[in-house]
Amino acid sequence: MLDKSSDVQSKFWEIFSKQDRKKVEEFKTYMDKFAINFNLYQDGNFIEQSLPFDIIPRIISKSEFSKMEKGLVQRITALNLFLEDLYTDAKIVKAGIVPEEFVYEAKGYLKEFAGFSPSKKIRTHINGIDLVKDTKNDEWVILEDNLRVPSGASYPLSIRDTYRKIYPDFFEQLKIEPIKQYPSYIADSMNYVNCGGINVVLTPGRFNSAYYEHSYLAEKIGAQLVRASELCVIDKKVYFKNYNGKKIRVGSVYRRLDDDFLDPTFFNPESLIGVPGIIDAYLSGNVAIMNAPGNGVADDKGIYYFVPKMIQYYLNEEPILQNAPTYLPYFKEDMDYIFNNIEKLVIKDVAEAGGYGVSFGHSMSKTQLEDMKTIIAAHPRRFIAQELIEFYDEKCYLHNELKERKADFRAYVVVGEDVKVWQCGLTRYALEAGNYLVNSSQGGGFKDTWVME
Numbered sequence: 001m002l003d004k005s006s007d008v009q010s011k012f013w014e015i016f017s018k019q020d021r022k023k024v025e026e027f028k029t030y031m032d033k034f035a036i037n038f039n040l041y042q043d044g045n046f047i048e049q050s051l052p053f054d055i056i057p058r059i060i061s062k063s064e065f066s067k068m069e070k071g072l073v074q075r076i077t078a079l080n081l082f083l084e085d086l087y088t089d090a091k092i093v094k095a096g097i098v099p100e101e102f103v104y105e106a107k108g109y110l111k112e113f114a115g116f117s118p119s120k121k122i123r124t125h126i127n128g129i130d131l132v133k134d135t136k137n138d139e140w141v142i143l144e145d146n147l148r149v150p151s152g153a154s155y156p157l158s159i160r161d162t163y164r165k166i167y168p169d170f171f172e173q174l175k176i177e178p179i180k181q182y183p184s185y186i187a188d189s190m191n192y193v194n195c196g197g198i199n200v201v202l203t204p205g206r207f208n209s210a211y212y213e214h215s216y217l218a219e220k221i222g223a224q225l226v227r228a229s230e231l232c233v234i235d236k237k238v239y240f241k242n243y244n245g246k247k248i249r250v251g252s253v254y255r256r257l258d259d260d261f262l263d264p265t266f267f268n269p270e271s272l273i274g275v276p277g278i279i280d281a282y283l284s285g286n287v288a289i290m291n292a293p294g295n296g297v298a299d300d301k302g303i304y305y306f307v308p309k310m311i312q313y314y315l316n317e318e319p320i321l322q323n324a325p326t327y328l329p330y331f332k333e334d335m336d337y338i339f340n341n342i343e344k345l346v347i348k349d350v351a352e353a354g355g356y357g358v359s360f361g362h363s364m365s366k367t368q369l370e371d372m373k374t375i376i377a378a379h380p381r382r383f384i385a386q387e388l389i390e391f392y393d394e395k396c397y398l399h400n401e402l403k404e405r406k407a408d409f410r411a412y413v414v415v416g417e418d419v420k421v422w423q424c425g426l427t428r429y430a431l432e433a434g435n436y437l438v439n440s441s442q443g444g445g446f447k448d449t450w451v452m453e
Helices: 007-017 023-033 062-086 100-104 154-166 168-173 182-193 211-221 278-283 307-315 332-344 366-378
Strands: 040-042 045-047 053-060 126-133 140-146 198-202 224-226 231-234 237-241 247-255 288-290 345-349 358-360 383-387 393-398 401-415 419-421 426-429 445-451
Touching: 007 053, 007 168, 023 053, 023 154, 053 062, 053 393, 053 401, 053 426, 062 126, 062 140, 062 307, 062 401, 062 419, 140 401, 154 168, 154 211, 154 445, 182 198, 182 211, 182 247, 182 288, 182 401, 198 211, 211 224, 231 247, 231 278, 237 278, 278 288, 332 345, 332 366, 332 383, 393 426, 393 445
Parallel strands: 053 445, 198 224, 198 247, 247 288
Antiparallel strands: 040 045, 126 140, 126 401, 231 237, 237 247, 345 358, 345 383, 393 401, 401 419, 401 426, 426 445
């Protein structure tokens, strides 16, 4: 929240009040020229569109971000230990901390990888953790973990330089953390786990919703942007085929496609965007894949419920950042609570993402609520319920006016030789007043995030 009582906030609004509003159009021109897009598929149609951007940044103080940073390092460390344990010794399951049937029924769990440990035992290389700031206690609350192929980091990166050029006053008068180090975090992680060869970013191609980001990050990281047709596997080693036919060994792959499409000989045989044989190369220790296949089990919103217990189990620490109050109908006590309070809860399908599969009890009719109870009773593993967090609005400059809109925050955490939290992130806001869904896939916009030095 932009707290005007603070010196920084007051200074921001003082500077903003003196800016020429015509500069907003300069930003729009930049967005169109450089095609900062988030593509959507609606009703079977491909829609290429500019991602809505707001010029008012979210401002986070150094002390506030420092606490968040410590909590994120703690959480990702525990989640990486959980995934490594789950696919090897499964001690946390044997100890009864996470129910066995609950884990192995998770859509993202891949039994084919049981017993395999990846390069440097790192599975959570690049992570996006979604948080909101609760108005009740003024604390950041974690809504979900994204440990597969989280997107969005390129958007604040790509507009920050233009922000500095169009609005230099802010950067001259406010002490804002620089953000250019994020690509080097990824490059360092890729180099650390590299199994011998060049680094590549594997993209499905330009029709993917986040293709802009794939090409942008590949350039900034210094990695080769490739499609599946440009890679081949020989003797369980991955090679890049360059323009003259020369084959160059690949040691690390930052993949920007889901597990199901990664290797048609191992997963979905109908995949046209995967690399045949890449999983054999991975299981042979000849290439690193970022993030690790099978991470989807930890993205499961049901497994999210157990992350505080993971922190206690693996690190012997209390969680620094809290989950939203969450209930699992898998447990009878939680099922009873959900049924007695469903009209004030948020119901989420555990396997969905991007704002899909989310139902708000307060906006449903009595008939819809009863139908939801019936579905939950029949499929208790499929859902979680959460208290509706009244999180802060952010001021947004929409249609030449300042408007209040719900906004969350995606923090980026990169794991290599150590765990690094980017001193920025993606603030997403809803375009409509009162809307709690801010995801880009739901039509939300984004704004820059300024962490103060």
